[in-house]
Amino acid sequence: MATAQQFYSIKVDYSVKYKGANGEQMLQIGTVSYDMNRKSIIIRNSFPDKEVLVQEGNKIKKIINGTCVQTFDAPVPVDLSVFHLALSSRLENFGLDQLSYSMEDIKKEKDLVMTSWKPHEKLQNKLGRILISTKNKQLFAIIFTDINDNVISKHFYRKYVNINGFMFPSETVRISYFGKKQSYEVTSYKNIRLNEFDDFSF
Numbered sequence: 001m002a003t004a005q006q007f008y009s010i011k012v013d014y015s016v017k018y019k020g021a022n023g024e025q026m027l028q029i030g031t032v033s034y035d036m037n038r039k040s041i042i043i044r045n046s047f048p049d050k051e052v053l054v055q056e057g058n059k060i061k062k063i064i065n066g067t068c069v070q071t072f073d074a075p076v077p078v079d080l081s082v083f084h085l086a087l088s089s090r091l092e093n094f095g096l097d098q099l100s101y102s103m104e105d106i107k108k109e110k111d112l113v114m115t116s117w118k119p120h121e122k123l124q125n126k127l128g129r130i131l132i133s134t135k136n137k138q139l140f141a142i143i144f145t146d147i148n149d150n151v152i153s154k155h156f157y158r159k160y161v162n163i164n165g166f167m168f169p170s171e172t173v174r175i176s177y178f179g180k181k182q183s184y185e186v187t188s189y190k191n192i193r194l195n196e197f198d199d200f201s202f
Contacts, residue, residue, distance in 0.1 A: 009035040013191045021181035034083035
């Protein structure tokens, strides 16, 4: 059976349904390509606007008609994207074992294994704990907290599909908290292709 290390790129069709903290709603549709060697995420949106987003590191460039019209910060770096973590077989613990975090607690409840991760001491005045739960050795949920242990966001990874031994969540849900308000973002992935050539032109 193939392992994730034998796969170096992924291309998917995706859709995002978003409901903001103030009730605003948005639908976005497109394709995403990621190559481990290039370390670039290419998002080609077809709705509501036709545009290309290129992420490298912590920055995203917005490209329209071949011209970069905007550069902004990415919500997460490329190395922590679901694409990179899945291809590098690090999705189960969100790659925290290779970051500035250490596991402080682990417990099991029914079919879930829950671990608590704390930032290294020098970062504890900037970063909060991260709680991870896995199910059948697959990432199920992540809870991000601030330095006062208040929940900032919850991420759920669901509906895993098996592609020649490569496991990938075909649906992710993110709930972000803004005081007493919340925003919801549901991302669906389909038509998942591995090691498919993409010239990454835009």
